[in-house]
Amino acid sequence: MTETSPPAPAAARLTCPSCGAEVTDAERFCEACGAPLSPTTEAVTVVETGAESPVELSRPVGATAVTATPEPAAAPPCTSCGGVVGEDGYCTTCGTLARSPRDHYVEQPAAWVAAVCDRGVRHHRNEDATAVAADPEPGSRAVLVVCDGVSTSTDSDVAALAGARSARDVLVAARATGLGVTASRAAALAQSFGVASAQANEAVIANTAADSDNAASCTFAAAVLEGELVVFGTVGDSRVYWLPDAGAGDPLQLSVDDSMAQVRIEMGVDRVEAENGPQAHAITKWLGRDSTDVVPRTGSLTLQAPGWLMVCSDGLWNYCSDAGELQALVAATQATTGPDPLPLAAALVDWANAQGGRDNISVALARHA
Template sequence: MSADDSSLVRCPSCGENAAPRARFCENCGTPLGSSDASVPSEVTLDVAPTVVDPDPATGDTSGRRPCGACGGTIAPDGYCADCGTPGQSERDHFEERPAEWVAGVCDRGVRHPRNEDAMALATSGTFAALVVCDGVSSAPDSDVASLAASRAARDVLVAYGPEGASSVVGATSRRIAGWTDAMVAASRAAGQAVRGAAEQLAATKGKNVADDPPSCTFVAAVVDHDLIVAGWLGDSRVYWLPDSGQPEQLSIDDSWAQEMIAAGVPRAQAETSPQAHAITRWLGPDAPDTDARCAATVPSGPGWLLVCSDGLWNYCSDAHEMDELVRRFATSGDPHATAAALVRWANAQGGRDNITAALARVSPTVTEQR
């Protein structure tokens, strides 16, 4: 590309040159827009993400939560009206319900002092984006990293927007390729957000974070009508649990346990070994790369899409077992109630880690030619 090419596109975030009509910066993942009017460059959300703060034991969102210190009532300002003790913070437990068919719950768990998981959800029509990031507990300020990464990735996926169904031969293949590019752009943007958060922390706290930077895992899934595309770095997961057919784990962990499984070690043994949760890929200033690995599936019928952190799957790893667990709590068909029940179940198993469960009830009605 010549320097005077009128179609040259420059990234407003990092200054990198991009190809004509490029929709994302190849360097940092920033959305660049598009001159092609047939492809939407942005999407309007159906409903703004709803954040509530329920009682972690009962799921009650009435606002009359008991104080853990004295049994009094937590007032609207977040403090006990009787003794003044602060209630559970929004960062410790939050929920998002951008649509009736998509919801998620993110919880501190029982044993961790803070919630280093984060999620970001968005919907529009038959499109949904579900992003979950799990802060690396051994690194400081990873709760900041995970929140920044999840929101940055969601925004890229929303900017790409749903392309909708088409009966043209090859349309599904093209949509998979497009969403795969968008997913990689989203993971790059998430990595850039973590680096930015680290730089800000270094500036505000006056410390060098280069030797021990904040970091997190990344996993995301998009639903575009009758197509699901997943992307990941680390060991947070995407499961597809169809009403009819075989459940499957769409993601493949970037972890020491997965390497042992690939070498022939039984799953149960690998996932309970001392180094099982040592991850081999992540997001952070010290990450060797930030390009998500991706997988796609075209559901032939309805089912549940689950995006979760290891705080949930630690207790239920196998796809068939996860399918049984989700259906145990999904009797109402409500993803919010189901996600909340999954989190309460994981806490009842011990809650050793932060827990995030994001669900979409997928009901495709059109099968495209490929």
């Protein structure tokens, strides 16, 4: 039987074990250095009808990696030359920027759900973010969220991570209980995506400096899998795909981008040409202080076959946009990795990096059997 650790005393000062910065007991990553943490409580946002703002609760979770020890751990050596990494994050010998734990991290809340988020090859930091949750029983209920920080905006890496977590917590709490009809459940869940996007937007704004002339911004893509029902919502050009097993049905890109490429596609331009043309990745909707519309496009699908629900950033679909081609890539990759979603997601990230890795890469997967 797993036992949960009791919450830390209120007077204790919790610090990141990597850099010594002060953290809270619900944080999953240190905002100072990006190191992953194991929280003692998990924040869950519960939206109450008629309330002026969401009520945030905490519930105990498992083991604690955050300690009250004030002494920070020594920084790991430079991966390029083995030299000492300075306080500014650069090697004091060769000047290489040290790789942060935020550059590559994985999540696997249950055996059938996983996400991998990676910096890629060309970017100097990882501005993508994932946040996933799942019930233990395979195929029962999963929440997948990806936010892709806009690289031209300030602090989008921090803001995207905050936005993804906030949206995940809203969708975790949004269970359409008591609604036996699939259409009713789908409609209720679709409404929760509007709340999730709004809360994610607030989180992005909260992590934007008030005097910033280039406000942090990011995309938003999320999906909830409940048994055979998938409900999804997006803002920007991160995507949701349904990829049934080979021969079990037609693969689908469920989401529709908010981008200049999509505008051109709707004008009749060939998809490949539009997605590779000028300003193809310029988004027309986003989350952030300077956004005028954060209402997501939503939709739903009842699944009829086994397969993979995928939420990903353009770091993956840049190289494999078509749903049929992506289905084939996943099938070929799974033949090597096996059915576990974590090595499968990791292999897909590796594949994108092998194609050039010109952007940050996020892949979140849930298995429907």
